[in-house]
Amino acid sequence: xxxxxxxxxxxxxxxxxxxxxxxxxxxxxxxxxxxxxxxxxxxxxxxxxxxxxxxxxxxxxxxxxxxxxxxxxxxxxxxxxxxxxxxxxxxxxxxxxxxxxxxxxxxxxxxxxxxxxxxxxxxxxxxxxxxxxxxxxxxxxxxxxxxxxxxxxxxxxxxxxxxxxxxxxxxxxxxxxxxxxxxxxxxxxxxxxxxxxxxxxxxxxxxxxxxxxxxxxxxxxxxxxxxxxxxxxxxxxxxxxxxxxxxxxxxxxx
Amino acid sequence: xxxxxxxxxxxxxxxxxxxxxxxxxxxxxxxxxxxxxxxxxxxxxxxxxxxxxxxxxxxxxxxxxxxxxxxxxxxxxxxxxxxxxxxxxxxxxxxxxxxxxxxxxxxxxxxxxxxxxxxxxxxxxxxxxxxxxxxxxxxxxxxxxxxxxxxxxxxxxxxxxxxxxxxxxxxxxxxxxxxxxxxxxxxxxxxxxxxxxxxxxxxxxxxxxxxxxxxxxxxxxxxxxxxxxxxxxxxxxxxxxxxxxxxxxxxxxxxxxxxxxxxxxxxxxxxxxxxxxxxxxxxxxxxxxxxxxxxxxxxxxxxxxxxxxxxxxxxxxxxxxxxxxxxxxxxxxx
Numbered sequence: 285x286x287x288x289x290x291x292x293x294x295x296x297x298x299x300x301x302x303x304x305x306x307x308x309x310x311x312x313x314x315x316x317x318x319x320x321x322x323x324x325x326x327x328x329x330x331x332x333x334x335x336x337x338x339x340x341x342x343x344x345x346x347x348x349x350x351x352x353x354x355x356x357x358x359x360x361x362x363x364x365x366x367x368x369x370x371x372x373x374x375x376x377x378x379x380x381x382x383x384x385x386x387x388x389x390x391x392x393x394x395x396x397x398x399x400x401x402x403x404x405x406x407x408x409x410x411x412x413x414x415x416x417x418x419x420x421x422x423x424x425x426x427x428x429x430x431x432x433x434x435x436x437x438x439x440x441x442x443x444x445x446x447x448x449x450x451x452x453x454x455x456x457x458x459x460x461x462x463x464x465x466x467x468x469x470x471x472x473x474x475x476x477x478x479x480x481x482x483x484x485x486x487x488x489x490x491x492x493x494x495x496x497x498x499x500x501x502x503x504x505x506x507x508x509x510x511x512x513x514x515x516x517x518x519x520x521x522x523x524x525x526x527x528x529x530x531x532x533x534x535x536x537x538x
Numbered sequence: 539x540x541x542x543x544x545x546x547x548x549x550x551x552x553x554x555x556x557x558x559x560x561x562x563x564x565x566x567x568x569x570x571x572x573x574x575x576x577x578x579x580x581x582x583x584x585x586x587x588x589x590x591x592x593x594x595x596x597x598x599x600x601x602x603x604x605x606x607x608x609x610x611x612x613x614x615x616x617x618x619x620x621x622x623x624x625x626x627x628x629x630x631x632x633x634x635x636x637x638x639x640x641x642x643x644x645x646x647x648x649x650x651x652x653x654x655x656x657x658x659x660x661x662x663x664x665x666x667x668x669x670x671x672x673x674x675x676x677x678x679x680x681x682x683x684x685x686x687x688x689x690x691x692x693x694x695x696x697x698x699x700x701x702x703x704x705x706x707x708x709x710x711x712x713x714x715x716x717x718x719x720x721x722x723x724x725x726x727x728x729x730x731x732x733x734x735x736x737x738x739x740x741x742x743x744x745x746x747x748x749x750x751x752x753x754x755x756x757x758x759x760x761x762x763x764x765x766x767x768x769x770x771x772x773x774x775x776x777x778x779x780x781x782x783x784x785x786x787x788x789x790x791x792x793x794x795x796x797x798x799x800x801x802x803x804x805x806x807x808x809x810x811x812x813x814x815x816x817x818x819x820x821x822x823x824x825x826x827x828x829x830x831x832x833x834x835x836x837x838x839x840x841x842x843x844x845x846x847x848x849x850x851x852x853x854x855x856x857x858x859x860x861x862x863x864x865x866x867x868x869x870x871x872x
Contacts, residue, residue, distance in 0.1 A: 332736065358738035370730035374836065374844050376851065383722035387738025393747070396718045397711070407719055429851045430844070450737055 285310040285485050286331065286362075286454055291340035293323075293330055293509075300326040302509040303340075308454065313480055314487045315500035317520075319530050323509040324489045325367075328456050331487075332364045333357040345453075359387055363452030365443040367459045373432035377423065377442060380431050381414035382407075384449025410449075417445040420482075421475060437468040444475060448484075455479065457488040461495055473499050493531065497521065505530065547796075554702055564694045571698045573806035574705045575762050580783040580798035581712055582755020587784075588793035589716055590748040591728030595780050596637065596653040599660030600753040602775035604630045604760025606664060609677035609770045619684045623761045630757020631750050638749035642742060645731070654777060661775035676771035683765045697766055704762060705799070708755060713795055715751065724748050728793070789830055791839030800838055 286308040293301040301323045308314045316324050329335045331342060333354040342350045344360055352360070371380045389406035396403060418424050421441040426434060434442070440460060447455050460476065461469040473495050480486050490496050496503065497517040505513040505520060507529040513520060520526055561567050583597045604626035611617040611625070641652045664671045671677070683691040683700060691697050715721050723744050726734040735741050764770055783798070786805055791797025808826075812819035834841045 334732070334735075353740075354732075354735035355738045355740045358736055364736050366730075366733065366736075370733060372725055372729050374840065374847070375725075376847060383719070383726045383739075384737050386719050386723055389719060391719060393720065396715060396720045399714060399718075403718060410719060430847050433848075433851070446733070446737065 285345060286487070287343045288331070289341045289343075291327070291330060291342065292338045293326055293335055294338045299509050301330060301337075301506075304506070304509075304511045306504050306511065306514065308485060308487050309502075310485050311480060311483065312485060312501040313476065313499055314485075315496045315503045316487065316489050316506060317491070317493075317496060317503060317530065318506035318512075321508075322506040322530075324506055325458060326509075327506065328364065328458055328489065331357075332362055332456060355387070358450055358452075361451070361453035362456065363447035363450045363454070364456040365447050365458055365460060367462055369439055369443040369446070371431040371439070371442065373430065375431060376428050377431055377434065377438075378411075378414055378418060378427040380442065381418060381445055381449055382410045384417070384446045385410040385413035385451070388413075388451055413449050413451075414445075417448040420448060420478075421445045437464045437471070440464060440472060441475065444479070448479070452484060454485040454487060457486065457490075459489055459491065461490060461492050469495055551706075558695045558698055567694050567698050569806060569810055570803070571694070571701045571766060572763075573802050574698075574701045574799075575759050575766060576783065576786065576806070577799040577802035578705055578708045578762065579756050579759035580786045580802055581708055581795075582752040582759065583780070583783050584752075584787050584793065584798045585712065585715070585724070585755070586748050586752040588787055588797070589721060589724040589728060590745060592642070592745060592749070593647075593650040594641075594653045594749065594752065595650055595777055596641075596657035596660065597752070597756050597783060598777065598779035599657035599775045600630045600634055600756035601760035601763065601779070602660060602664060602770075602772070603633055604757030605764040605770050605774055606671055606677070606760075607757070608761045608764035609680050610670060612681050612764075613677055613679065619681060619765055623683070623758070623765070626761035626764075627754045627758045630760070631754040634750045634753025634757075635746065638746045638753075642745045642749060657775060657777055657780060661772055664775055665772040671772070674772065676769060678769045680764050680768045680770065682768065691765075701762055701766065704758070708758075709795065709799070716795060720744075720747075725793070785827065787837070789827070789834075789837055791837030791841070791843070794837065794839040794843060797837050797839040804838075 288304060288306050291301055291304045292299060304327065316327060318324055326335065330337050333352050333356065336351045340350070341348060344362065349357065349360060389409065391400070391403040391406045415424070415427070418427055421444050423438060423441050423445065426438065444457075444460070457476070461472050464472065469492060476486055476488070476499060500517055503515065503517060503520045504511060505526050512529060513523045513526050515523070521531070557570060558567050561570070579597065579601050583594065586592050586594050607626040607629050608619065608622040611622040612619055637653070637656050641649055641656060644652050665673055667673070668675070682697070685691060689696055691700050716724070723734065723739045726737060726739055727741065727744060731741055760774070763774070786801030787798045788801070789805060790799065790801025808823070809819070812822055815822065836844060
């Protein structure tokens with residue numbers, strides 16, 4: 285599905301991501317873990333097109349997509365969420381989601397000026413998509429609530445819904461369960477499983493180890509920008525390098 | 539739009555239509571027309587500032603480009619008014635495209651500072667290039683808009699209706715834009731440029747489009763201004779006119795369709811009614827502005843809209859009450 289080869293990003297003299305090679309397979313939940321400052325978010329920014337890699341290649345379904353702009357990556361099927369989601373607080377939840385499907389529409393500026401049939405059809409399609417993804421993430425009951433009035437967990441679900449509205453093949457989730465309570469974390473983990481069951485490949489960054497270990501099919505561990513380990517949760521838990529760099533002896537024993 | 543909003547709008551439009559008959563004298567009609575012209579420019583500025591989130595401080599400069607297009611071509615070259623009117627929109631848009639492509643490479647306050655300079659450069663060029671623009675002397679005796687059919691625009695009342703018609707047209711076009719998917723991508727950029735890009739929105743192209751449309755509005759407002767005031771000086775390009783429009787937008791409601799219009803009318807009349815205080819009017823004006831921004835940060839229209847939306851969300855909608863069962867099921871299965 286998505287492959288990176290010797291991906292490197294240097295900011296001045298600092299290598300934020302160094303020679304990382306990894307493969308994210310279709311229909312899997314891939315996790316990226318590592319201590320703060322390990323280069324996880326930079327890695328996501330490289331894949332989603334926000335940073336241009338210093339060297340290395342990114343291929344999506346066999347196609348070279350290295351250095352493409354974020355909007356092009358989105359069009360090719362790479363969706364993503366951010367650690368914090370900025371919504372238009374004075375609009376309803378549903379209103380916030382409608383724009384998410386715009387990239388799959390064809391209307392031009394002329395269509396807007398004439399309010400053409402094509403524009404209206406596109407707007408109906410976007411609204412329908414917004415309702416569909418809202419239902420998918422379980423927020424249909426709050427569709428008409430103001431975005432200012434929703435909880436942190438609901439905001440996380442909306443971030444998922446926005447990414448899903450772009451019809452992605454792969455979704456990059458940056459700390460999807462950051463700042464929500466344990467009970468809600470379980471709910472979000474279930475939602476991620478549901479996304480994978482619907483045919484989407486997931487790649488996530490997360491610090492909540494219990495969640496990662498039960499959720500991920502494969503884990504990549506980054507430290508100081510380098511990949512120090514890769515494998516199944518069981519392999520990662522037993523890896524001495526990972527224990528030293530990130531997990532700590534307590535977690536390995538438990 | 540709810541029936542209440544439609545009724546409100548119809549009442550406002552009716553009020554504007556009968557205004558010349560109830561106004562005490564021609565001067566009031568003149569002031570109101572000028573408020574409408576500034577409102578058209580402010581509606582344009584609101585697209586790039588209120589909807590797209592980019593504070594463009596060169597807006598008055600683009601208004602001056604439109605106004606001077608009309609002034610120079612009608613007075614010095616004898617062009618018919620309406621030909622220069624169209625050209626004013628086009629020229630402002632072309633200059634807007636060039637300025638937009640350059641300045642929108644910058645973000646947030648860097649963009650604002652850059653455009654502040656662009657506006658000042660426009661002012662300086664108008665002031666210094668006196669061979670073309672008549673410099674500090676200004677252009678006087680600009681002809682009024684040529685009559686259309688039997689209607690002549692050389693007195694205050696017909697001009698009032700002409701300007702009002704353009705205000706309605708500009709609001710109609712703007713409502714098409716902001717209520718469409720295109721308008722939604724502008725708002726997405728305002729909320730978060732990163733998120734907008736991840737949703738597949740081409741950042742530069744979309745921002746430049748908003749910028750160009752807003753400068754066309756400024757250019758056409760300037761063209762109307764030239765034909766209405768009939769005198770132009772370089773001062774029109776100065777930043778304090780942009781700040782006036784900014785105040786209209788903030789008070790009326792940033793990122794709302796009618797906010798800039800409401801703000802332009804309210805502030806124009808407030809300034810008029812405080813005229814007797816002369817320079818001291820700022821003592822009343824300043825605190826009033828601060829209070830408005832403190833208690834109505836979304837402006838008047840924005841405040842009203844948020845209240846409406848809260849009320850709508852609180853009322854149980856039939857569609858929603860039918861749904862939860864299915865959604866609960868979805869959550870359990872998830």
